[in-house]
Amino acid sequence: MRELYLLDGDAEELGWQERALCAQTDPEAFFPEKGGSTREAKRVCLTCDVRDECLEYALGHDERFGIWGGLSERERRKLKKRAV
Template sequence: MSFRNKYAPNNLPRPPHWRDFAVCRDEKPDLFYSDQPTDIEAAKSVCRGCPVQAECLAGALDRREPAGVWGAMSHEERQVVLAPVLAAEKAEKLRARAEAEQARREAREQQAVQAALDTARLLDVRPALGTEGAAGVLAATCAA
């Protein structure tokens, strides 16, 4: 997919990205996605000598990269770093869900109160039937 900007010609070179300077570009990707401890350590050592290690790690953390060695950290190590962030996100979701449920509960209660008031207004026939109102209509209906 090419990037097209209506204000710039299409023949401009792509601006450099941090990946263009990554040392791992010349390595086999399998090294960074291995489950073998020796491969993981070898991948980390490649990362430690990389000029864009920080950018690589930041990108992996932002993307919640699910596998591999990025920025000299394995997935498990990144999970430890992200644990407080993930916990805070989970707490925020739970708080938002509780607030939404409370708002729905209050809306239902308000609807029930409004329905009761509307029903009371419909049944309130005191002006036509005297001071007994709905109770008088009910008593008259039952007596008949």
């Protein structure tokens, strides 16, 4: 499971992580080497009930590595630029 450092009050906000499918799969798939495939992680994200919460977390905390909410870092960067 991904390790996140919780600040006071964050535990309730991060309750979605307990329901995340990535917590039940190989974490290496969500943090591939540069140039590595993201296909497996994105496939898991497609059926995850907390995909939106995951993506919202990544965007709000400026996560720069890994697959979050079904998007790579590059895809999240593009999404943020379009939102501005």
